[in-house]
Amino acid sequence: MRTGFPNTCGSSDCAEGLRKTISISVELKRLNIDIAALQETRIEEEGSIREADYTFFWKGKKSSETREHGVGFAVRNHLLNALETPVGVSERIMVLRLNTKSGFVTLISAYAPTLNSKLETKDQFYDQLEKTVRGVHSTDRLHILGDFNARVGQDTSAWSDCLGTHGVEVVVSCGLGWLGVATGNAFGYQKFKKLDWFLENQEHMRPLIDIKRQAALNFRHNPCVKTREDLNKAKASVQRSSRFYANAYWTELCQGIQACANTGDIGGVYAGIKRALGPIPKKTAPLKEVDGSIIANSSRQMTRWVEHYTDLYSCSVDIKPEAVDLVPNLATLHELDVAPTVEELDLAVKQLKLGKSPGKDEVCAEIVKIKCLLPVLHNLLAKCWDAGYVPQDMRDANIVTCIKVKAIAVTVIVTAEYLYLASSVKPSQEPS
Template structure:
């Protein structure tokens, strides 16, 4: 299909082709400036490509695929603003589809040569075992005579050949291709797709080409003039004998869990029904008889999910744009316009022309009203959220206004730099990347461990948590966050009826010194850092999705862990501490610069960036540090339980990799991670700088006579403060008046 529209407007034409029963659409002249992937509606996803740069391309090609085919589709490859390829798996083998948009007849010769050279290189790069379908607006007339090209065209062509047609047939002869348009005896009106604006003659410019050996798979071809897509080209459709086949190489399929429709403020009737269901299945008498911890957790988890689905139901999919919002109103008008257009083509008179204009005007008028009403309602909602301070609702409205997120995709590269196109191999590459990162254990030197100061054990921290502590931990959880593998959101466990069974589980975990396996494991999703090659795995950040119930239990431990952290945190540590921020460190650094300039003393600063700091923490070293700072045995056992025997899975494009062991580092995304790292880092810094007096020494007095310079020379009532490091979690700045190289080493 050839369009003369710009940007997102071409996607609105897809509903007009719903009745054509087409699985794959090819679009030309969609005017994209780079490669994008986005979901248009619940049935189709579009892939579009154009010239890279800041301005939109005058050309551009696009593909629309029905969503049920995405499982058998490899990552598309955008070769240029005129060429894009996509590979499908079928029961009879892989098939590569190429969408092309050739230069016009009046284009300069070097432009045509560059296009056909690029197209030839693209065809040569396709495996000979793949079936090939080349669809495009070639702006070429190949004529009706097949005597000179018996292997490239049939006997049912139309018109006369021109220069572009000669170039195309030469390409077909070189690569053993044939034009399917010419092999089916159709009416002349069903062969042509474009009408010359001046002469009024119809021509065959939009062609579907395949390998000669695969011609038998093409069952029919024709042009449909009844499909109205606001273009001067007719819709060209080829019917082929192909059956899609899913990729089965992935280990596990990650079925997208339904999102529970739990409102922020459930009504009394819903709360009553939920409470009655929980009381019936999770009363104290039911829970006391379960001894095994995993069985108890599974019982609570399944019951909570079943109750939530019955009472609150699943969240309905939101309308993505204004057309989807008013589809029921607009679809009859679209159908009326289509029928009027068919009557106009069949009987071209003043009456049918007037009827078509009226149907078109009715559709345009209603569409404008619907779009205007949609944007007014959306803007009103965004403004209301802003006025009441609902930042989340405001950003959701802005996100809805911006439309579906356009995903920029890149082919993942192997360790040797070679691209990987197969989705299952890409998943294995991600699994190997994170397995190499987390598998090898890290240990600290025994000398460093011996220099860590020893504090008395705080046995009071081992007392079982109270119900009030657990409620405070639940209230501190943020809502609207992604769930772990258990699919239990924070909105569910905050309901009053759910707190008692979970508190019973917490006490059981505290007594046994362990947590269920599902609270340890993590689903790892990848997020591009925004810099570097998109094909390199190191340029992505792994985000761990953890169990929300496990986060609540960890937050109970966190309130007690802060007491231990205050024992070892230096004054310079401002990361994840109450009433501290980067502002304090910036102020301190500026004061050091100012005072050193006043005193005419040198100031050396070394900014240290720890590579993958949270992922490289030695767990055995961390446990030893916690033991030395006074962590009691039960609390230490729970912290160990969250980390030991932890397993991770990579979630990529809906598939889940095989599980692998995570043997080092603190848990990414866990509320304990920053504080545990801070304790570990502070202890190591204390051991590293043990006995060192290098840094910046500040002299002050505590008797109120600070501004008497002569008194500062006396050591009585004078304080000597040493500033050596400025810390914010894993970010550090080392300062000194001299010998900074010795200090760092």
């Protein structure tokens, strides 16, 4: 897909700093495309990112390897509920399964090696592709999309099962690979506030892109010096404008963040940073078998977790005596065995907040703070301390539903704070 941006094929650093998903999302929406297969994404690892209209899924090489190849899908957001989690087989193959009214549909996004690639690379790709196709459910409709990098020729008599009558040129080695795969298998709205510089300036960019698109069509239909010059001028105009509006957008955004920081508006700084970062990419880590194959069955996934933790905790741990000797010997804190004193209880009582709802005993914090009750509470605390047990009713809380403003039901947890205090345990949640 032509986006009108500077070419980033030779530099992964430039591609990393320029988020193209928003412009691709706008173009797909203009063309009214629900699902698009993407190739040469050049994004590391596996993950997804959600834009205003589309969600992008990708599978690439590891972060330690050269950033090249890569496949993915762009799916309109209203279709996400009908999707199963896309599975990345490799940086050249990704599978997406869609549940439709007429049954399941499996889509495969493939990026085949070029003619100049090594023979081992081609064989590995076509073997993976054939294995992936054979793994598709027999009742699913299958569609293979992508950049095939192949010519299949015109020999319909030899490949009558999978080759139509509109082939061009002669068959090459990559085309034979595709024909072999085809012969062996029957192929059968949520709104976002996050914007981007392209969305904010699309009223300026759209006419320029339309002019460039028309110039490209004119050159394709009538290749000559005049149409070539018009196309070059249109490309240059789009690139100049994209750089200008992108720089203006980021400059204004940075100035806004700095102004918020100067005035102490932390919320504005945080909102500006979120706007600059855009949607958060979500990395996916598919569950795999011991041999490295991906597990798609949910019941098998649960069984695999059981196997993993069973092996993990059943392994004996050998601790060397030298390691034990390296552990420092800390002094024993005998003061922790001493029962709480009246002074410590008095200090804890003073920290109780007033105006809170009472527990089942209807005793408020204001009553607990009465001085004459301090010895009684200390005696109760000492008995719990000696017994090493706190009664359950002293731990329980009341769940009360209160009707507040605009008839909104609010659930309130009510606890007896002095009972928590008596058990020498601080409440984990303050009563409302």
